[in-house]
Amino acid sequence: MEIKKVNLDREPISSAYIQQKQDFTSVVKMHKRYSDILWKKTFFYGGIGIASIATASIFLLSDFESNTTESKNIQSSTNTTATSAELPENTLTTEHLLATNQETKSPEEDVNPYSKIRKDEPSASTIISLDREFDENDNLEKTVISEVALSRNVLMPSISGKYNGSITNLELCDPNGIRAGKDVTIKKFKLQFASGNKDNEIEVTGNKIPDSVCEEISAAGFSQMIFITNIKADSEKGIIALPSMNFWVEIKV
Amino acid sequence: MTVNPVYHQTSQLMEEELSWIRRAQKDPESFGPLYKKYHEQIFRYIYQRMDDEELAFDVTSQVFLKALNNLHRYEYRGVPFSSWLYRIAKSELYQSFRDRKAQRTVNIDSYQLFELIDEFEEDGSEMNKKRLFECLPKLKENDMQLIEMRFFERRSFREIGEILDITENNAKVKAFRALEKLKQLFYATDKKNGNKKS
Numbered sequence: 001m002e003i004k005k006v007n008l009d010r011e012p013i014s015s016a017y018i019q020q021k022q023d024f025t026s027v028v029k030m031h032k033r034y035s036d037i038l039w040k041k042t043f044f045y046g047g048i049g050i051a052s053i054a055t056a057s058i059f060l061l062s063d064f065e066s067n068t069t070e071s072k073n074i075q076s077s078t079n080t081t082a083t084s085a086e087l088p089e090n091t092l093t094t095e096h097l098l099a100t101n102q103e104t105k106s107p108e109e110d111v112n113p114y115s116k117i118r119k120d121e122p123s124a125s126t127i128i129s130l131d132r133e134f135d136e137n138d139n140l141e142k143t144v145i146s147e148v149a150l151s152r153n154v155l156m157p158s159i160s161g162k163y164n165g166s167i168t169n170l171e172l173c174d175p176n177g178i179r180a181g182k183d184v185t186i187k188k189f190k191l192q193f194a195s196g197n198k199d200n201e202i203e204v205t206g207n208k209i210p211d212s213v214c215e216e217i218s219a220a221g222f223s224q225m226i227f228i229t230n231i232k233a234d235s236e237k238g239i240i241a242l243p244s245m246n247f248w249v250e251i252k253v
Numbered sequence: 254m255t256v257n258p259v260y261h262q263t264s265q266l267m268e269e270e271l272s273w274i275r276r277a278q279k280d281p282e283s284f285g286p287l288y289k290k291y292h293e294q295i296f297r298y299i300y301q302r303m304d305d306e307e308l309a310f311d312v313t314s315q316v317f318l319k320a321l322n323n324l325h326r327y328e329y330r331g332v333p334f335s336s337w338l339y340r341i342a343k344s345e346l347y348q349s350f351r352d353r354k355a356q357r358t359v360n361i362d363s364y365q366l367f368e369l370i371d372e373f374e375e376d377g378s379e380m381n382k383k384r385l386f387e388c389l390p391k392l393k394e395n396d397m398q399l400i401e402m403r404f405f406e407r408r409s410f411r412e413i414g415e416i417l418d419i420t421e422n423n424a425k426v427k428a429f430r431a432l433e434k435l436k437q438l439f440y441a442t443d444k445k446n447g448n449k450k451s
Contacts, residue, residue: 002357002390003357003358003359003389003390003392003394003397004356004357004358004390005304005356005357005358005359005390006358006359006360006361006386006389006390007304007358007359007360007361008361008362008363008366008386009362009363010360013297013300013306015293018292018293018296018297019292019293021296021310022288022289022292023314024284024285024288024289024317026314027284027288027314027317027318027321028281028282028284028321030318031281031318031321031322032281034318034322035322194426194430222422222426223422223423224423224426225423
């Protein structure tokens, strides 16, 4: 945001004048109007609630019916006998499905009739990462939403076992650097820190905070917030991005 | 350095304030004492940063309306109620700048200029005053707000920290850096004019 104007020695406003301009009644009036808005009424939520439940029920029922048909196909191919014969058509219980599933299970054909996803397929490959970034043009903190690729087990980077919060400069400069799991190698990351009067942002290759940075942070002599972002790592699934880390670094000599 | 008497309250006053808040959470009419107590300082905070007096009163009303609308969400965290109001005020103020209703303005008195020049250990000559006056609009907004709060409004680092939602220590560091940036701009103007710092 641009500072448009600088006024020197502007005419001061007296406290009496400001008090004259106080209008609590209109604030309360506006507040009441705000409270009376339809979407804030309990009965409105009652209506919305009923409509939501009805929609969800219809959706679930239609999904359930399609699953039933699919399951029947699986059932016929695996020659299931007992329980299905006793049940009416288009009826399926969880136990029934599980039994069917157990009978048909083999390493090659691990099928989950509910999700229609083969169990050996990777799941939860991404998470949404929300980072706060300061936009100096607008003078606003903005939330940057980014999709971060993760393996099936969510990978969280850490230094000296810490992901965020307070950390000492000694812990930060742990010779083991940033770690995120056995089969994951941190390739590069961005580091923001302050030294003296200036803010620095550097890109680091590898997983360790460079010695020169450790020295600068210690020499600055004051506690500060550092940001480790853009963490890229090599994993069995190729290069992946890991969630950012923020630390409040306390100086220990 | 003067201390904001309304901000630095005794625990007894804080408890009294908390009882007002609790009453107002049940009955909006009971918000009156809080409105009376903080209206002037919130107005001055807003008017310090804009040019239009009427708009400053409007924005102040919006701040109290938002506070009242969201009072049920307020949680006491051991800091004065005013720090919550200041945060709302800051947000409403920047909203008015974004909506282009108001212009970001810095209002400064001559004696505050002299005090800043004094911080730079320079003499309070008219030339230095003019140089500093020219530097102020070049500061970035986040640095400017720290200079305003610390040097023009004379707030404590604790209060600045609570308004900006940062630690007292961080407020100290940031205010120091903002002053250093202003200093750099001040001497850069000096070089441009072909003068040397004595």
